[in-house]
Amino acid sequence: MNAIGSLMAALTVTALSGFMTAQAQTAEPEAAIVPGAVWNDTEGNPINAHGGGILYHDGTYYWYGEYKKGKTVLPEWATWECYRTDVTGVSCYSSQDLLNWKFEGIVLPAVKNDKEHDLHPGNVLERPKVIYNRKTGKFVMWMHIDSADYSKACAGVAVCDTPTGEFEYLGSFRPNGAMSRDQTVFADDDGRAYHIYSSEHNATLYISELTDDYLRPAGRFTRNFIKRSREAPAVFKHDGKYYMLSSGCTGWDPNQAELAVADSIMGEWRTIGNPCVGPDADKTFFSQSTFVQKVMGKKDMYIAMFDRWNKTDLEDSRYVWLPLSFEDGEIRIPWRDKWSPDEL
Numbered sequence: 001m002n003a004i005g006s007l008m009a010a011l012t013v014t015a016l017s018g019f020m021t022a023q024a025q026t027a028e029p030e031a032a033i034v035p036g037a038v039w040n041d042t043e044g045n046p047i048n049a050h051g052g053g054i055l056y057h058d059g060t061y062y063w064y065g066e067y068k069k070g071k072t073v074l075p076e077w078a079t080w081e082c083y084r085t086d087v088t089g090v091s092c093y094s095s096q097d098l099l100n101w102k103f104e105g106i107v108l109p110a111v112k113n114d115k116e117h118d119l120h121p122g123n124v125l126e127r128p129k130v131i132y133n134r135k136t137g138k139f140v141m142w143m144h145i146d147s148a149d150y151s152k153a154c155a156g157v158a159v160c161d162t163p164t165g166e167f168e169y170l171g172s173f174r175p176n177g178a179m180s181r182d183q184t185v186f187a188d189d190d191g192r193a194y195h196i197y198s199s200e201h202n203a204t205l206y207i208s209e210l211t212d213d214y215l216r217p218a219g220r221f222t223r224n225f226i227k228r229s230r231e232a233p234a235v236f237k238h239d240g241k242y243y244m245l246s247s248g249c250t251g252w253d254p255n256q257a258e259l260a261v262a263d264s265i266m267g268e269w270r271t272i273g274n275p276c277v278g279p280d281a282d283k284t285f286f287s288q289s290t291f292v293q294k295v296m297g298k299k300d301m302y303i304a305m306f307d308r309w310n311k312t313d314l315e316d317s318r319y320v321w322l323p324l325s326f327e328d329g330e331i332r333i334p335w336r337d338k339w340s341p342d343e344l
């Protein structure tokens with residue numbers, strides 16, 4: 001190699017190592033939750049986990065959600081605002097403090113080469129939630145599976161030996177023979193788990209007990225909030241009572257949240273009003289519920305998780321996480337510009 005050749009080689013190595021350093025550099029640790037801002041993962045990339053939920057397992061929080069990548073389109077045939085992105089898969093992030101999230105990858109990827117597959121990019125995969133089955137030692141994911149026009153209305157199930165994938169997709173079906181769209185799963189302290197889903201054209205919310213392995217409906221279910229069109233259910237338990245946060249049914253547009261309480265997960269559920277407090281509380285701070293997570297090791301501390309959908313650019317939808325407050329026996333979700341689980 002001549003002198004110019006060596007100089008070029010040296011410059012290339014320097015430039016490449018500079019590039020590598022920039023790639024490996026991790027972001028500054030996050031000190032606070034800023035609802036509605038862009039949240040970055042520990043590598044400095046925007047967190048992409050929409051309609052998601054959290055699983056706490058062995059000292060780590062795992063956040064699963066819809067990985068919405070790419071252009072948002074309104075299909076030509078659309079008769080309502082069914083803005084969509086292609087299915088990419090379900091993402092997973094892990095954290096010890098609920099502030100700093102490490103990207104664990106796409107734990108259930110889309111299936112690109114089979115048009116008939118539920119997970120083909122041209123379909124719909126929404127609101128994935130994962131629970132751990134102590135008996136089988138398996139992590140079980142439930143999700144909303146649909147056709148692009150939302151006429152399929154099914155629930156899909158996937159399973160894995162580890163929380164970080166890759167999950168094995170087992171297929172989809174209409175649980176208890178009924179439509180299933182917005183959904184969540186809830187594992188109770190006694191080991192029983194339940195699938196909670198908007199059914200009957202989203203008019204009525206079903207609560208369905210799962211089999212011991214959490215993979216199928218056990219056959220016992222109740223119809224709740226009959227003809228009241230509740231969506232985006234998020235269930236939690238506090239002091240022996242069950243609570244459910246949900247939204248109304250207005251597509252990607254926000255509406256007023258509602259909290260309900262029950263002595264038994266299967267019902268009866270009693271509506272106790274809109275828990276949101278502050279500016280735009282009647283529009284759920286321009287967001288929609290997806291999950292409520294307990295902050296482990298802190299008494300009476302729960303985080304209400306919402307999605308602030310950006311319907312014309314769904315990838316850029318943001319997260320609104322707010323603490324639940326328990327005052328005088330009432331549960332409230334007051335707006336905060338910025339907060340951290342530690343300060344409360």
Ligand code: GAL
Nearest residue numbers: 082126182231232250251252
């Ligand atoms: C919402 C639902 C979202 C998504 C959207 C599609 O009502 O909560 O998960 O399905 O409709 O328009």
